[in-house]
Amino acid sequence: MINFSMSRDEFRTLHFEQKPRFLRKCFDPAPYGWSLIDRALDLQDPTRELLKVLYNGRTEPSAYVEEFIDVGLRRRRILKDRLYNMIASGATIVLNRIELVSTPVRDICLEIGRFVGAQTSANAYASLGEEAATNVHWDTHDVFVVQVAGRKHWRLYEPTHPLPISSQVSNERKDEVPATPVFDDVVEAGDILYVPRGWWHRVVPVAGYDTIHFTVAVHTPLILDYLVWACASTLPDLVELRHSLLGDTHDAARVDEAAQVIAKALRDPAMLDAFYTRSQQRERVVTPFNIDALVKQADRPLAAQTRVTLNARQANAESPVIHVNGNPIHLMGDHERIVRQLADTTSIDIESLQARISDIPAEALQTLLRDLARADLIRLEAVVEPLREQLPADL
Structure with missing residues (x-):
C-alpha cells in the first residue's frame, strides 16, 4: 500500500500537470525485485513492442529472440544465454506493459490509478550496470516513477514545451534543456517520484547499485x-x-x-x-482470480487485514452513478454503501472498512464483500483465516 500523504483533490490542485512530487519511503519494496522480473520474462511475449534491450542504443530483437513453430503455433522465445550476457555487460532490459503479465505491478497501477482517478499502465526498467539507458528527454504523459530495487539519480528540468501530446516528442529539441535542474536527487527503493509530462529528465544509475523501477503512466482524456x-x-x-x-x-x-x-x-x-x-x-480493470477464497472456502472468514479495492479508477463517492468495468452499477442497501465507501479511498482493509460502517455486523460484511468480489466489482487481496486445530480437552 502506498502512502501518498495527500488526497486526490490535493494532488490534482497542487501537483497534477504542474510540478513534481517526491515521496520518500512511501511503500514497502520487499515484494518486488529480480524474481518479479524473472516471472514477467517467463510470461511476456517478447515482441519488439513489449521487450527492449538498451545498451548504447536499442539492440535489435534478433540478437536475443528467436521465432519457432510449436505444435502448429508460431511462437517467440528469449535466448537466455544471450540476454544474460547482455545484462552482465550493463544492458538495461525494458518490459513494456509489464502489468499485463505481473499481478503485483497491476496492483500498483490500480492503486495509483485510483489515487489520480485515471487509467494507468506500467513499463519496467532493470539493470545491473552503470550505463544510462536513455538520454535526456520529456515524456508525453505524466508518470509515477516507482523505485523497487537499488537506486537511480534523477534530474528534472522545467518544461520548455508544456503539456506535450503524443506527437510532440523531444528528440529534435534537446538544445532547449535548461541549464539548472529543479530536482536533483537519488531515488531509492521504496521511493516514488511524480514527473508531469513535458518535464525534461536525465536519469543515470548510481555506481555500485543495480536498479529496478516501474514508470506508471497516467492516461487522461485531454x-x-x-x-x-x-x-x-x-x-x-x-x-x-x-x-x-x-x-x-x-x-x-x-x-x-x-x-x-x-x-x-x-x-x-x-x-x-x-x-x-x-x-x-471504456475503462476495464483486470483482477486476478481467487477461487479458493471466493468459492472453495467461501464459508471461512476473511482476515481483517484483507485489502479491498474498487475495480474502477475514475469513480468517486460523489458520483451519482458509479461505473465499474464499463457498466453503471445499480446496487441498493448495504452493497451500495460499501461501494460508496470504497469509491472514497484508494484501498482499505476489512478492519478499517468495518469501523466506517460499524452498524453492519462483521459476518454480514464478509458476505457482502464476497458478493461484490464474485460480481467483479471489487478486488479482494483475500486471505482466509487459518483453521485452528482442536486440542484434546485434557491438555
Missing part, C-alpha cells in the same frame, strides 16, 4: 480529446457548422457564428457529462 469527440458526436447537429466555405465575404461571419455556438455547446454540463460517461464506459 481537452483536445473532448473537442475531437464533440466533432464526431454532437457538433454535426449544429446547423451553423454545416454551412459551406466558398471563399467569399460571408465566410468570416459564418466562422464567427460557428465559433460562438461551438463554445456554448462545449460549456454545456450535459455534454461534458456525456464525455465523462464515455470515458468511464
